[in-house]
Structures are given as structure tokens and as C-alpha cells.
Amino acid sequence: MNVIEINNLTKNYGKERGIIDVSFSVEEKEIFGFIGPNGAGKSTTLRTLLALIYPTSGSAKIFGKDCIKYGPEIKKEIGYLPSEVFYYDKMKVSDLLKYSASFYKKDCSKRISELAHAMDLNLNKKIDDLSFGNKKKVGIVQGLLHEPKLIILDEPTSGLDPLMQQKFFELLQEENKKGATILFSSHILGEVQRMCNRVAIIKEGRIIQLEKISALQENNYKKIRVQTTVKLDENYFNIDGVSNLVVSQNMISFLFKGNINSIMKKISEIEIINVWVEEPDLEEIFLHFYEKGA
């Protein structure tokens, strides 16, 4: 079953581009990554899902229901952490969390103290006096306190120190094991790689790739470096499937996607000193998308 289904979602801000024709779905109990550089349209997509802004065209369904029309109803089961956390400055942390809990018709006090303990958050401070990282923690607790079935996170780790990031990911994995579906956006590939089953890559408002993390890493791409005895013609390896080609002196490196035999033949036809064939990390695949476009 799909928890989120986005169909041809387009959003313009006047003449400015927001997102164009975005479609993807997130399955139940999946951890889905949504990656792209700043300004690519990640937040726009997530905010449309939450009916904070309205789509220009296209639609999205959450739990099988239109996210705009049934907004208040489906939000009962959504926990959302915005990329920038701002709360009522004059409130105490505990008051804010109680206020947050008051929107859900269940008792969340036990859960609040559990989460605050896990995230090492002082409930008696005023929001005003918190550092950015601590505000983020308030945001995390606020997003998880009602044990939502769907957790939507917009750049969740910015501002958290590595130790807290670790704690936070453990929390998320726990929630996921309990049955929660997670959609999170990021421009940090390491965390996506570590957490997600599948990933959508967005660039300049359009989805350019939608794949399983494993497929991205293992099946399709090889990162190949060749050291040759003599300087080669720059275009020798410029064949179908080769990208990110860099030639410097006797070293040639590139990414290859396609039938591995064809590239091995090319390599066997020249004199080489050394060859490395590696799994590329997501970063490199990612860069490749950004440089060359879809």
C-alpha cells in the first residue's frame, strides 16, 4: 500500500518556479529519501503535502485521501518537522509541547518525557533561551509525540551535533520498526544512504531519478580508474554509459553505467599499469546528475 502518492504535482509562485510535474509514491513502512540541493523544491513538495501551500496543478494523496481536501483529518497521523524551527518565544518548552499535544486526542505526556529524555532536552527552559540545536530537538519531540504513522522531516539533521544525529536516527529507526513510514528530505547524502530504502532526486523543481538505494549503488554504476603507460586520447573512453570522465596525465577516471563487458573490452585493448573498479558512493552519482542534468 502507498502511504503517499504524488501525481504530477506542480507549484508555481507567480512566475517563479516551485516544482514541476513531480510524481512519486512512498510505500508503507518505507524510509524514503528526498534529496536535492537547496532551492530544488524539496520544501515546496513537503509543504504542499501538508496543505500549507496549494498546488497549481496535480494532486497528492496521503493514506489514500487527497491531502488538501482531507488535510485536517490526515494530519492526525502525520508528524512534521520543518527545516527551520520557530516556536512561540515566550512559551516554556513543556508548555509548547503540551500545546502541540492538545491538537491530538490522546495523552502524550509519557511519550513527551521519554522523547525529551532520549534527546536530552530540558523542558523547563523558555523557547527564547534555546540554541538552534535545542530548538531543533523541540521540533523533533513535537513531531513524534503523538506516535504518527507518517513522519515527514525537512532537513532534519541540520543544527544537531553528530551524537544527537545518531540518537535521532535511532529514534527514527525505532519508529519505523513500530510501523511508521518516513519521508525525509536532505542534501546530505551520507544520511540518506544510511537510512533510506528508496530515494527520489530532485533538481530545479523536477524529479530526475527515482531509485532504490541499493540499485543506485550496486547494480548500475561502477566507478572506474585506469592508469596507463602512455597518455591516451582524451576521447578514448568517451562511449555510451560513461560519465564524469576526467583525464589527467596517465590517470583516467569515470563513472560507468551499462554492460560491464563493453567497458572491459575497451580497457583490455590498451596497455595499462593499474585498474580500479569500485562501487561509487551516492555523492558521486549525485554530482553526476547535477552536472549533466537528467
Add this chain to the structure above:
Amino acid sequence: MNVFKREMRANRKALIIWSIGVISMIASSMGKYAGLSASGQSINDLLAEMPQSLKAVMGMGTFDLTTAIGYFGVLFIYLAMMATIHSAMLGANIISKEEGDKTAEFLFSKPISRYKIISSKLLASFVNILILNLVTFVSSILMVQKYSKGEAVLGDITRLILGMFILQIIFLFIGTVIAAVSKHPKTAPTLAAGILLITFMLSIGIDLNSRLEKLKYLTPFKYFDAKNLISLRGFDSVYMILSVLIIAVLLSATYVFYKHRDLNI
């Protein structure tokens, strides 16, 4: 109810300060009346020699300043001004602050419809202006009665303060509608105060220059002119209908615009 409670709490301090302001304004002004009335008829003679335009600017018009209620009639326009500033700022602010303070992303991702959020906020601001109105009402009666030497003032004050309440409601919704339409949340309170000032100046302008008489429908301050409310004429039905219409239009526009626009986040 939680949004309502939160707004009541958030506006509590401001309401107390405004109430103290209104009370001290009434108390100090009526205190001056005590000194004025001691001088007897001479104050009216003095005023008769003052140019009409100066009296209009100061809101004195045709009031008999030797009576407590006549004196209060002059004071009324300043009270109405204060109360409407409170209303307009409150209305604009209560809607726009979620976007201005960037708390909108928190509140609107909760399982509550925009309709309910607006309703709770409108209810909270309505209760706030009602309280300020009652504070004005009670302190006016107490202070005017103290100096009125037994004249019957209750009816006049009730009409005046009721008029002020309708003015408060109109400006509350002028504030909310500006915040609901505005794409720049931070400017909404300023814009609301600007509109208030313009309509207030216009009402004085009409007093100054009879050729502007036809513009009286454009400024709510003219709907509830103290001299009409104090004299036997009371409320003008044309103005009452107009007020109800304006309130209905502003209220529904607040809902419609806010429901259908993107939040500024």
C-alpha cells in the same frame, strides 16, 4: 478551544495595559472637568469665540462643556480612537503573527482546519475587545456620574459605548481582512493602523468642511458621532445597516481569503 485559550493568554498582558490606559485617560480627563466646571459659564463663552475649525479639530463641535456628559462627548472621540487602534492592531496581528513569527508551519501542520484556527482567533479577539469595551463602559459611568451632579447619564453613555463597540468590531475585521489578504504579514498591522488614521482624519475633515459632507459614509467614525448619540436622535438606521453590512463583508472576506491562499512560510 486550545487555540482560543492560547490566544487569550498571549494577549492578556496587552489587554491589561490597554485597560489601564483607558481607565487613566477617563479618570484624568474627567478630573480636568472638575476644574473646568468650577469656572462656571465662562468656558462656554470662551469657546464661543474660538474659531469653528479649531473646535472641529479638537473634537469639541457643539458640545455643552459645562455639563459632564457634554464634556464626555468630547472625550468620547479619543476613547473611540484608542479602542479602535487596539481593535485594528489586534485583528491584524492575531492573524498575521503566525506567519510573521514563522510559527505557521507548526500550527498549520496540526490536525486543525484553517477555518477552525481563524474562528478561534476571531473569538479570542472578540472577547478581548469586549473586555476593553466593558472596562471603558464601567469606568465611564463611574467617573461621569461622579461629576454629573445628578444628571441622568446612563442612557447617553450606554449609547456612546455601544457605538464604540460597533466601531471596534468594524476595525477588528478591517485588521483581520488585511492580514488575511496581505502577502507580507509584517506590514498588516501598519496597514490597518494607516486605514484607521485616514478614516479618522476624514471624519475630522468632514466637520471642518461641509462640502465633504457626502463622504460621511466612507468613515465609520461618522456613523457613531457623539453629538448624535447624546442628543435624542440616537442611532441612525442607515448607519446601523451599513455597519452590519460592512462587518458581514469583512468577516466573510477574512475567511475566504485566508482559506484559499498559500501561507507565507
